[in-house]
Amino acid sequence: MSELLSALDDVTEADLAELSPDALLDFVSGLVTATNRVTAVLTSAVRAADRREAYRRDGAVSMKAWLRGSCRMAPAEATATVSTGRRLEQLPATAAAFAEGAISATHARVITRAMTPGRIAKAADAGIDLHETDSILADLARATAPNETARGVAQWVAGVDPDGTLEDAADTRRRFTMASGLGGRVHLRGELDAVGGEYLRTALGALMNGDRPVGDARSHAERQGDALVELARRSLDAGGLPSVRGERPHVRVTIDLMALCAERGAAGSAGGSLGWAGPINPETARRLACDAGVSRVITGPSGLPLDTGREQRAPSAGIRRATEIRDEHCVFAGCDAPPEWCDFHHVVHWAHGGPTSCDNGALLCERHHTSCHEGGFGIARDPGTGRWHTYRPDGTEILSRAGP
Ligand SMILES: [Zn+2]
Ligand SMILES: [Zn+2]
Incomplete structure (x- = not known):
């Protein structure tokens, strides 16, 4: 293992800028083969550890659980690696092509996923030779991209299991x-x-x-x-979804008040964060806060909440309705997105003192709401004509082709 890693160190240090285009492409294709080979060894090793239940030493309940917990592997990838390793034991030709690096993990997965124990048993009953099938599919995988290999695999499945009763139709898993x-x-x-x-x-x-x-x-x-x-x-x-721990489900954005009130692009302003996705930039936090109910949480020096309160920043139904009637659709130049797709945008953000009123409101579809907050575009309504104008980040106006 240490030799493999030191060889990788050498490769990593290669100066890519020095390589000619041809040499660079050779380098890439060599790495693809090497990646396939390493993944093949990984798959075999996972299978060996799975068979010997080595994961029990670390208190894991399965090899899949160990890969997730100890190697931080994504669940789907862990499942695929364990299952591919198990099934490749019966498919020596496919396993050999994988070990040589001639086919990828995706190819191996396409073949092994279809070769379920049920189908292999049924093929044996029908007198179809498993070794021959294995060789044919391995050769196909060597010559084609995974989606094309999948078509060949589907033909085998159709021959063995024509009505799909064995796996697919009965498969109601989601x-x-x-x-x-x-x-x-x-x-x-x-x-x-x-x-x-x-x-x-x-x-x-x-x-x-x-x-x-x-x-x-x-x-x-x-x-x-x-x-x-x-x-x-x-x-x-x-509001028809079940409550979670006594609270109606809602999307939670947390942002520091100073960051929320900062001017766009202010240096060093911290972003906000979403419950699941984690950190988001301050402009995105301002956009989400633009059309939302807002809870104030005052925290003490230790970061513990001292006081919480709720303020309504989302427009009332009446203000929203009046804005819909006035604007009719997204007000961004050239956009016809209907009101149902639109957020209520505060032209002057409430964090900067803008009121939640029809006068300070604008319908913007989600895409253009993003353009205005994160993208630096601006909109303004001419108080005289009542017409909306859209400005690029450089301040020039976008003149709608449909407009005058
Ligand atoms: Zn907005
Ligand atoms: Zn729009």
């Missing part, structure tokens, strides 16, 4: 994980049974297509992502 990535971004992953998927598609479809503005240029994936967030927001707003 899994869904959310992992926090860099910058608080959240990665979603999971699978649903057919019926569960139908519920989700129907709900998302209604939000995606129900009031889609003219000229909406978002991709299908972007619209689906927006619809998923909207589904959650509406459920929270509707």
Whole structure:
């Protein structure tokens, strides 16, 4: 192991800027092979530890639990590594291709996930030779990308288990994980049974297509992502979700009052934080606080709360309604997003003394609300004409193509 690590040190120290484009590409493809080989060894070692129940020495209940706890591996990855290792024992050709570095962990996973014990037994009953199947799929994986390998695997599955009764149709398991990535971004992953998927598609479809503005240029994936967030927001707003520890579920943003009241981009201003995602920048905290109920918590020098209170910064139904009637849609130049998609933006933030009034309010869709807070864009309503103007961060006006 120490030799492997010192070899990695050498590779790490390579001066990439020195390499010619060809040499750089060779370097990358060599690293892909090396990564595959290391992952293959990891998978075998995990299998060996799994078989010998080595994890019990550390008080873990399973190898998967040990990988999560002691190696900080993501749950889905831990499950995949353990299960791939187990199944590869019966698939020597695939295991060999993996060990050589010719196929990736994803290839191995595509094959092993389909080769369930139930299907292997059924294939044996039907006289299909497992070793031959293993060789064919390993060769396919050597030659193709994982999604294409998956098509070959699906053909084998269709031959062995044509009605899918063995695993898929009877499989009503639902899994869904959310992992926090860099910058608080959240990665979603999971699978649903057919019926569960139908519920989700129907709900998302209604939000995606129900009031889609003219000229909406978002991709299908972007619209689906927006619809998923909207589904959650509406459920929270509707108040029909079960209370948790006596409190209605809500999104909690914590920000220091000084940071909230600081001017945009003020040096050294601390950000806020979200309950799950952790730290967010002060502009995002200001945007979330722009249209929200606010609790004040005064903390003493030790950081313990001394006093709490609640203030209403979200507009009353009447103010919101009046603003909707006046603005009709998101007021950002060129945007037609309907009122239901919009936040109530305080043109002068309440933290800077702006009132929660129709006069100081503006409808902004979530995207453009973000543009105004985090992106440095600005909007202003001409008191004479009543028309909204949008300004870029450099102060120049965006002239809507549809406008005069
Ligand atoms: Zn705002
Ligand atoms: Zn908009």
